[in-house]
Amino acid sequence: MNLALDIGNTRIKIGLFKGKELVEQAIWTDWALKDLPAFGNAAGVDRVIVSSVAEPSEAQREILDTHYDVLELTHKTPLPFENRYKTPLTLGKDRLAAVAGAQALFPGEACLVVDCGTCIKYDVLSEDAVYHGGNIAPGARMRIRAMHHFTARLPEVDMHMPEHFAGESTETALQNGALRGAALEIEGFVRLFNARYGPLKTIITGGDAGFFQPWLGQVQPLIHEPDLTLYGLNHILQHNTR
DSSP states (O other): OOEEEEEEEEEEEEEEEEEEEEEEEEEEEEEGGGHHHHHHHHHHHHEEEEEESSSSOOOOOHHHHHHHHHEEEEESSSSSSSEEEGGGGGGOOHHHHHHHHHHSSTTTTTTTEEESEEEEEEEETTTTTTTEEEEEEOOOOHHHHHHHHHHSSSSOHHHHHOSSSSOOSSSHHHIIIIIIIHHHHHHHHHHHHHHHHHHOOEEEEEETTTHHHHOTTTTSHHHHHHHHHHHHHHHHHHHHHO
């Protein structure tokens, strides 16, 4: 059994895999890391892969290394695809894992990953297993908060998509600009990536993916996979344990 750990600032997303199959998924607060050995031992875990937004602490490393064969994802980790990004040291590990997840779920297919989180990230993998890079844009909540923060009078509005594209109030004008604007941006980038690398299978993931999915009618096919990063981490782990 393999265990994939995606460690964020305030939580840990875990995935338990039997081969390529995700058999259990959970989100823990980071204080629960001390409970991981009991969970892993009960599940028969042999190997663990860790992706962390920050360098794992010595305490975290000690807990994991004591019990498991651990692989920490870094810019030096061998990948199951060719990475042509010109600045690999600055490439987010979440982006690498998401691309690996697309490859794991759709082997041999050209894929575009759209990760709708704090930022909206676009990453393209060609059918010959080459990662060509992508783009990073402000996420939905970042757009909303920025308009409030950098102006004197604009309010911070809710995450709600107005029925009509022309705002009939300041609230709906802000929502259309931030949210419908982001949806239109996603559709536009999907067209551009398909024109250059397509046809592409588009996979949407991230915390705001469910919000945006109904507003992306021009993107076909569109697959929503909330656990894409976990699948990718497991795929990278399998690639390094053959």
